[in-house]
Amino acid sequence: xxxxxxxxxxxxxxxxxxxxxxxxxxxxxxxxxxxxxxxxxxxxxxxxxxxxxxxxxxxxxxxxxxxxxxxxxxxxxxxxxxxxxxxxxxxxxxxxxxxxxxxxxxxxxxxxxxxxxxxxxxxxxxxxxxxxxxxxxxxxxxxxxxxxxxxxxxxxxxxxxxxxxxxxxxxxxxxxxxxxxxxxxxxxxxxxxxxxxxxxxxxxxxxxxxxxxxxxxxxxxxxxxxxxxxxxxxxxxxxxxxxxxxxxxxxxxxxxxxxxxxxxxxxxxxxxxxxxxxxxxxxxxxxxxxxxxxxxxxxxxxxxxxxxxxxxxxxxxxxxxxxxxxxxxxxxxxxxxx
Numbered sequence: 140x141x142x143x144x145x146x147x148x149x150x151x152x153x154x155x156x157x158x159x160x161x162x163x164x165x166x167x168x169x170x171x172x173x174x175x176x177x178x179x180x181x182x183x184x185x186x187x188x189x190x191x192x193x194x195x196x197x198x199x200x201x202x203x204x205x206x207x208x209x210x211x212x213x214x215x216x217x218x219x220x221x222x223x224x225x226x227x228x229x230x231x232x233x234x235x236x237x238x239x240x241x242x243x244x245x246x247x248x249x250x251x252x253x254x255x256x257x258x259x260x261x262x263x264x265x266x267x268x269x270x271x272x273x274x275x276x277x278x279x280x281x282x283x284x285x286x287x288x289x290x291x292x293x294x295x296x297x298x299x300x301x302x303x304x305x306x307x308x309x310x311x312x313x314x315x316x317x318x319x320x321x322x323x324x325x326x327x328x329x330x331x332x333x334x335x336x337x338x339x340x341x342x343x344x345x346x347x348x349x350x351x352x353x354x355x356x357x358x359x360x361x362x363x364x365x366x367x368x369x370x371x372x373x374x375x376x377x378x379x380x381x382x383x384x385x386x387x388x389x390x391x392x393x394x395x396x397x398x399x400x401x402x403x404x405x406x407x408x409x410x411x412x413x414x415x416x417x418x419x420x421x422x423x424x425x426x427x428x429x430x431x432x433x434x435x436x437x438x439x440x441x442x443x444x445x446x447x448x449x450x451x452x453x454x455x456x457x458x459x460x461x462x463x464x465x466x467x468x469x470x471x472x473x474x475x476x477x
Contacts, residue, residue, distance in 0.1 A: 155326045155334065156198045163190040171195065175206070176277065177224055185215025193217075198326045201339035203346070204277040205323060210236070212270050221263040226466030228278045228301070229257040230350055232308070232316060236271025240264070242303045249305045254312060256301040256354050274323060278347060281429075281465045286347040291361040294422045296413030302355040315349040322346070372397040373407040376416060384423045385449055390416060424449045425464050428457075432472040442469045 162168050169181035175197060183191040192211040197204055210217055231254065238249040241264035249255060249265070257263045259280045284295045308316045322342055325333040333342040351362060369377070376397040380388065390401070393416050397404050408416050428449045431440065443454060446469070451457035461469050 155329055155331075156196045158196070160195045161192065163192045165191070168193040168195075175204075176227075176229075177221060179219060179221040181220075182218045183215060184218070185213060189213035191215045191217055198334070199339075200322050200326070200334040201343035202279050202282055203322075203339075203343050205319075205326065206275050206277065207273070207323075208275075209272045210267050210270060212267070216269075217267040219263075219265045219267075221257075223260050223262060224257055226259060226280045228259050228280060228283055228299075229263075229275050230278060230319075230346075231255045231257065231273060231275040232319065233305075234272040234274055236273075237268040238271060238273075239266045239268065240303070240305065241266075245303070247303070247305055252308050253305040254308060254316065254354075255303075255305040256350070258300050258303075259298065261300075274319065276319065276346070278350075279466065282343070283347055283351070285426075286344060287351055287358060287362075290348065290351060291358065293361075293412045294414055294419060295358075297357070299351075300357045306354065312353050315346070315353045318342070318346050318349055367411070369411045370407055372399045372404070373411050376404065376408070377412075377419070380416070380420050380423055384420065384427060387450065388420060393417075393420075420450075421460065422464075424451065425461060428461065428469065429465055429472065432469055433475075435473065435475075440473075442473060445469065445473075 160171055162171070165181055165183045168183075169179065172181075172195065173179060185191055191213065193208065194211075195206065195208040197206045199205075231249075233249055233251050233253050233255075235251050237251075240247045240249045240255065242258075242261065280298075283299055287295055287299060306312055322333050325331070332338065351358070376393050379393060379396040383392075394401055394404055397407075399407070404416055408414065408419060412419050414422070428445050428451070431445045431449075432442070442458075446454055446457045458468055465472065
């Protein structure tokens, strides 16, 4: 997907896109984007009489949000500083124009025909040096972690951190760019072939899987390498945890099923699951609770019902752990379900 490609024009917003936002007021532009992403600082610089003009629209595909924005600089520049991206990743494609990115204490050029991922929870600084057009996808952190866990068949032990070097759209990254383009074109044409209720989840998961396979991260070695077989005692413990996650389960129970010492069990889980047996149990319980809450209140369930049925007896601790893992409260997930 290269700059100037015909399928990536900024047309009139269809019924799937938000109304087109356009402003030459820096504070108005900042507030508009802060409401849709996260708080940030924005500065427009221009020595000419014409102010910088910012345009933006967005649309949804499942839990993804696609954003298209352009800058008309009239010889000026725009500087954006995002202190952090809580609970989300931004996958960005530069369609046209020159920009610079600053992260990890380094400044990197971000030219047309390149893609880049902003990591969750990390600061992000960008400077647009010319007229520009950009397409980016807002992805929930939990969605990326959930897809990764399916790929590597183990819980995510530490946050996923993508490489900060912008990558050219070439033979290696073309599939990721092309899937993004297909979703974009569906939205642009007012079609629901990919973004409809029955297909959006599949399109979303495909894009996230390609992102994990294409852009290097601290988990690339697990994605691209064959998984080492788990010892029988670890398999027994995992099967027991999944079968009994809704019941009271202690470490002694897991040790007894595994048939090894506590030390051996911890070492096996650390090596093959990336966390302790009880942390793995908590992850399984949280995932089950999340799935039940996403199905919504149609069945008349409550947050308390879901917490208790999945082994959480302390509702405040459940809410805290749930928010840390999924970036929202259980009641917020329940409200969005159904």
